[in-house]
Amino acid sequence: MANEILLIDDDESLRRVTEYHLLEAGFTVRCGDGFAQGLAMFRATPPDLVVTDVKLGDGSGLELLSRFKDLAPDVPVIVITAFGSIEMAVEAMHKGAFTFITKPFDRDALRLSCRKALELGQLRHQARNLTNEVNRLTGTLGMETVNSAMAELLDRAVKVASSDATVLIGGESGTGKEVLARLIHQHSARADLPFVAVNCAAIPENLIESELFGHVKGAFTGAVKERRGRFEMGQGGTVFLDEIAELRPEMQVKFLRVLQERVVERVGAEESISVDVRVIAASNKDLFHEIKHNHFREDLYYRLSVIPLCLPPLRERREDIPALVRHFLKKHNSPAGVKFSEQAMARLVAYPWPGNIRELQNVVERCLILRSGSEIQVTDIGLESASGPVSVEIPPEGLSFAEVEKSYILKALSMSNGNRSQAARLLGIPRHVLIYRLEKFDLA
16 A cells, blocks of 8 residues: 655645645645644544654644654654754754755655654564554553552562572562563573473363473373473573462472473483573462462472562552553553543442453453443443452440451451452451461461
């Protein structure tokens, strides 16, 4: 498809001549006869390039240039005028013009300027697409924060990225553990090498060893050819193991050997293969609880948690919600002008988000699909109001405060599937306080 140029000039005869020269050069041209029409045409469909006169009958071409840069900063603009001066040229360039041409201009010079401007526009577009694709794949914009605790955690993550130390990331489901792992990888010396993510909970038990370490032909029924495992695929880069607590005990032993000796053995093979990878693991479970109940090896835990990082739930970083919402609107290609109303945004900020950032992203996507207008309202969100202060009825005969406390602790543990760290967050108390209460009520 030919590059499209929006030509704006209030001099009809000169506009027709310029249009002819551009069409002859193979460009597609739309024409506007002044400020108002040019702005309307740009808003309706931004072109690949704008060529505009400075002196328009109903406004200034320099003011129009400023409007265009606000609407679509990557679209290059060439300014043409018969009233050229150094001061006007400098002002045009300061406002973002690609170049400044004075009348009368040479036909070939105009065409050459248009081609160069379009090349610049394409480069800008490609760069923006690349940036958007990286952000889409990594989600690292979800790591931007104004929350002090989250900012401190990100600062620590960037600092440890320069080392090869093993990192263990904790946090509730949906808080962005893989995103944080990718952020560490991107800031490391291994950034140009593979980042291999493995969800240990999503792979059947009988296939996990082959998935991680590979297999040789004939190692088991269905092994019709040799296959590399994820560790070999990640050679030189980073291997991220999510839901590490789901590894069965015998796999934990084999994984511990990989960490200690940096070698893997394909299923059915007799030789070991050296691997050079940085390992980042994550779990939404309380690994201390898993160790106590013999579900997770203590030596593996300490081998993994050289650098422990724990992501806070979204309800503890509510001030980040508006920025995250804007990020997800862009990620899901929201039409220009679509936004959440103040009341709707207040509802999003007040909601407790049990599913964390993942749930917020789903809500934003749903609102984009089901919205009734360009401004998303509270009625479009479909979330229950955030819970207010807990109300407990006190009967005339009184009640046992200890029993009330115990019942809420049990409820929090049930909601978090026994994860003490998550239960402590639900109750709004430190983990060590929860452990003390559990021991007090003989619930440990």
